[in-house]
Amino acid sequence: MQHLTLLTLSLTLIATICFAKSPYQSVLQHSRIRGRQHGPNVCAMQKIQGTDKKYFTNCKQWYHRKICGKPTVISYECCPGYEKLPGEKGCPAALPLVNIYNTLGVVGAATTKMYSERAQLREEIEGPGSFTFFAPSNQAWAALPNEILDALVSNVNIELLNALHYHMVNRRLTSEDLKHGSAFPSMYQDFNLHIHHYPNGIVTVNCARLVKTDQHATNGIVHVVDRVITAVTNDVHTFIDTDDDLETLRNAVAAAGLTQMLESDGHYTVFAPTNEAFEKIPPEMLNRILGDPVALKDLLNYHILKNMQCAESITSGTPLETLQGTVLEVGCDGADMTLNGKAIIQKKDQLGTNGVVHYINELLIPDSAKTLLELAQGSAVTTATKLFVDAGLGSHLSGSEALTILTPQNEAFKEGVTMTGDLKKLLKNHILKEQLSSGSLYYGQELETLGGIKLRVFVYRNSLCIENSCIVAHDKIGRFGSMFTVDKVLTPPMGTIMDVLKADNRFSLLVGAIQTAGLTELMNQAGPHTVFAPTNDAFSALPKADLNKLMSNPKELASVLKYHMAKEILVSGGVGSHTRLKPLQGDKLELNMRNQTVYINKVPVVEADLMATNGVVHAVGAIIKPLRKISFVELVLNVVMIFVFVSDDLFQKVRKSLSSRTMSRVQ
Numbered sequence: 326m327q328h329l330t331l332l333t334l335s336l337t338l339i340a341t342i343c344f345a346k347s348p349y350q351s352v353l354q355h356s357r358i359r360g361r362q363h364g365p366n367v368c369a370m371q372k373i374q375g376t377d378k379k380y381f382t383n384c385k386q387w388y389h390r391k392i393c394g395k396p397t398v399i400s401y402e403c404c405p406g407y408e409k410l411p412g413e414k415g416c417p418a419a420l421p422l423v424n425i426y427n428t429l430g431v432v433g434a435a436t437t438k439m440y441s442e443r444a445q446l447r448e449e450i451e452g453p454g455s456f457t458f459f460a461p462s463n464q465a466w467a468a469l470p471n472e473i474l475d476a477l478v479s480n481v482n483i484e485l486l487n488a489l490h491y492h493m494v495n496r497r498l499t500s501e502d503l504k505h506g507s508a509f510p511s512m513y514q515d516f517n518l519h520i521h522h523y524p525n526g527i528v529t530v531n532c533a534r535l536v537k538t539d540q541h542a543t544n545g546i547v548h549v550v551d552r553v554i555t556a557v558t559n560d561v562h563t564f565i566d567t568d569d570d571l572e573t574l575r576n577a578v579a580a581a582g583l584t585q586m587l588e589s590d591g592h593y594t595v596f597a598p599t600n601e602a603f604e605k606i607p608p609e610m611l612n613r614i615l616g617d618p619v620a621l622k623d624l625l626n627y628h629i630l631k632n633m634q635c636a637e638s639i640t641s642g643t644p645l646e647t648l649q650g651t652v653l654e655v656g657c658d659g660a661d662m663t664l665n666g667k668a669i670i671q672k673k674d675q676l677g678t679n680g681v682v683h684y685i686n687e688l689l690i691p692d693s694a695k696t697l698l699e700l701a702q703g704s705a706v707t708t709a710t711k712l713f714v715d716a717g718l719g720s721h722l723s724g725s726e727a728l729t730i731l732t733p734q735n736e737a738f739k740e741g742v743t744m745t746g747d748l749k750k751l752l753k754n755h756i757l758k759e760q761l762s763s764g765s766l767y768y769g770q771e772l773e774t775l776g777g778i779k780l781r782v783f784v785y786r787n788s789l790c791i792e793n794s795c796i797v798a799h800d801k802i803g804r805f806g807s808m809f810t811v812d813k814v815l816t817p818p819m820g821t822i823m824d825v826l827k828a829d830n831r832f833s834l835l836v837g838a839i840q841t842a843g844l845t846e847l848m849n850q851a852g853p854h855t856v857f858a859p860t861n862d863a864f865s866a867l868p869k870a871d872l873n874k875l876m877s878n879p880k881e882l883a884s885v886l887k888y889h890m891a892k893e894i895l896v897s898g899g900v901g902s903h904t905r906l907k908p909l910q911g912d913k914l915e916l917n918m919r920n921q922t923v924y925i926n927k928v929p930v931v932e933a934d935l936m937a938t939n940g941v942v943h944a945v946g947a948i949i950k951p952l953r954k955i956s957f958v959e960l961v962l963n964v965v966m967i968f969v970f971v972s973d974d975l976f977q978k979v980r981k982s983l984s985s986r987t988m989s990r991v992q
Contacts, residue, residue: 347522348523348524348527349381349500349522349526349528351383352526353526355383356368356382359382359387360404363414364413364417365417366403366407366415366416368381368401368403368405369382369399369400369401370382370400370402371397371399372397372400373393373397374395374396374397375395377464378392378551379400379536382399383525386641393641393659394657394659395659403416404416405538406541407419424452424542426438426450426451427542428547429547432537432549433463433536433537434460434461434547434549435463437458437460437461437462437466440466440481440485443481444489445481450545451544453544455496456493456494456512457496457546457548458492458545458548459518459530459535459554460547460548460549461533461549461552462549462550464551465553466553468552469553487513488553490511491513491518492511493511493512494510494518498546499539500522500535500548504520504522505521505522505523506633507520508520513556514556516557518530518554519531519557519678521633521635525638527637527640529637529638530548530554531555531557531676532554532635532674532681533550533552533554533637534550534551534552534637535549535550536551537549551637557676559677559678560588560678561587562578562584562587563677564597564677565587565597570601571600573603574597574598577621580615580618581618581621581625582618583626588679591679592633592679593632593679594632594645594680594682594683595628595680595682595683596628596653596664596683596685597682597683598685601686602686602687602688605687606690620693621694623649623694623804624688626648626649627649627651627690627691627693628647628689629649630645630646630653630655631645633680634655634681635681636662636683637674639655639657640657642655642656643656649691651692653665664685667687669685669686692802694803695803695804696722696723696803697723697728697808698722699803700803700808701722701730704798704801704808705734705810706733706734706735709732709733712742713732715744716749718752718753718756721756724805726805727759727760728756728759728760728806728807729756729759729760729761729772729806729809730756730807730808730809731755731794731809732755732809732811733811733813734810734812737814750776751817753774754775754778754815754817756774756775757773757775757780758772758773759773760802761807762807763796766784767782768782768784769781776817780792783894783896783899785899786899786901787901788898790896790898791809792816792934792936793933794811794814794815795811796811797810813934816936818936819936819938822849823845823849824937826942829935831861831944832860834859835861837876838876838886839886842879842882842883842886844883849939853892853939854891854939855891855906856943857914857925857928857930857943857949858935858943858944858945859948860944862946863946863947866948884910884911887910887911888908888911889908889945890908891907891908891909893906894941895941896933896934896936897918897934900916900917900918900923901918902917904916904917911951912951915952925943926952927952929945929946931944931945931946932944
């Protein structure tokens with residue numbers, strides 16, 4: 326019966342959450358569940374330390390105990406509409422229904438109640454009707470600048486009354502009615518109140534957060550908000566068009582043809598760079614972007630979100646899509662709203678009829694507005710970037726050619742690398758003659774470089790490689806070119822496998838063995854081949870008699886060598902855990918990667934990725950032998966031996982313990 330009761334309770338709780346009608350109700354229900362141990366109708370609240378800000382708690386906030394990166398304190402309070410009774414646990418009593426005027430006094434809006442009386446609004450909100458009052462909290466009035474507050478209270482019959490009427494709607498609206506993106510005519514000249522109901526459960530009206538919701542009254546409903554709101558009459562473009570601090574942005578918007586869009590109906594968020602933000606950009610780069618309509622439009626669209634995001638809706642970092650098609654990480658750090666982790670927002674929540682404007686003091690430049698050189702300079706490939714410039718390739722990277730650059734990460738270069746003729750030639754082969762995305766690459770594709778050679782594409786289960794270099798980061802797609810960050814400096818293919826072996830003195834014995842075994846033609850054929858090439862040291866490590874016997878038997882020698890060859894191309898970047906290759910002769914080869922070294926049948930590769938036109942060579946320091954299979958009998962014997970060892974060890978420990986006890990009794 327107890328189990329059944331627990332199951333019923335669990336299902337009830339799940340149903341309560343799952344069938345909540347809105348994000349706000351879902352968060353409220355979660356807070357109820359977290360507070361239920363403290364009695365009926367108790368909600369868990371999270372208060373940011375050092376502030377008066379409180380939030381109903383969702384799962385993420387509850388477990389992280391942080392909001393906007395700041396630690397929170399958990400408190401347990403009466404859920405909306407309930408109150409405590411002396412001597413009873415929790416909040417068992419529903420608040421008595423009184424009119425809106427009296428409700429204001431018991432929900433933390435006593436200042437609004439006072440100003441309602443001064444403005445002669447009391448009779449209206451005590452009388453018949455069905456109103457919704459978005460009532461500023463006491464703290465909201467206290468935070469209002471003195472000059473604004475003085476202007477309101479010095480003319481209570483007009484200015485203050487109008488301001489209060491703008492906080493009212495002539496109908497009853499619960500939190501369920503406050504849909505995201507909805508607007509309701511206020512009781513001040515029918516100017517709209519703009520509602521946003523976010524997935525994290527936060528609800529705003531004109532970007533003011535609802536801090537106490539659904540406080541029912543006999544003649545309506547009260548929602549307490551965290552600021553005094555003002556009427557919205559201008560669109561987003563008007564903010565940009567009339568503020569001298571946004572003059573450069575205004576000119577850029579006109580040049581990019583975005584004026585009409587920012588005047589149209591919508592729910593935009595504009596992160597508006599000030600004149601100061603534009604002035605921080607190097608003049609050459611800024612003038613290039615301003616003079617390029619495509620780059621300029623991308624730049625501006627990168628500052629505009631597809632939806633409206635008020636500052637109070639942010640409780641943690643969230644990736645949000647821009648009109649440019651990429652995302653901005655919009656977050657917060659205490660009271661500061663952040664973009665991509667930086668607190669660059671100077672002025673928040675300038676509300677327009679079709680969106681909201683936040684002023685920022687740094688220009689956000691998307692990859693799509695940058696040249697290849699600018700892409701590289703802003704990434705963790707500083708060594709390669711400098712080498713490209715030193716090699717005289719800067720004009721290619723800063724021009725308008727359609728190119729793709731393969732930039733090795735800094736770790737790929739040895740310390741103190743110096744520019745040489747060979748290095749210049751090699752770097753030229755790191756630039757492809759077309760703009761590509763990694764998603765369009767396919768196995769066997771050939772890519773032409775500025776150096777005039779062809780590079781091959783290899784696709785593996787967990788990696789995408791161009792010759793021996795594998796892509797290790799997301800593409801950066803610039804204005805004219807793309808940048809692939811790769812793990813290694815490229816090794817272009819130089820001749821056939823036989824050519825590669827002959828050109829390296831370490832393989833002189835292997836070359837002789839291949840010729841003796843009659844495999845020379847195979848190593849010169851089109852392939853593809855992967856060869857695990859034993860060095861001279863590997864052959865010399867064999868007993869002399871065994872080596873002489875092997876070299877004198879071409880058929881056996883061919884069999885051994887073919888076990889070192891596979892009919893596919895596998896570069897080191899394609900080796901994962903338990904990678905297998907089928908050799909030309911014999912059972913499988915088992916490969917894995919440990920400490921950045923490739924092992925084949927437990928034999929380490931001493932140098933990987935010697936690229937050839939018909940395959941790849943990996944140098945190994947030992948002759949590779951098949952891994953010995955353990956028979957079933959051996960497996961059983963091993964298990965028995967382990968059992969005997971453990972049992973004997975356990976027996977000795979028990980005997981020692983018993984002996985100790987016996988001695989104690991004797992003493």
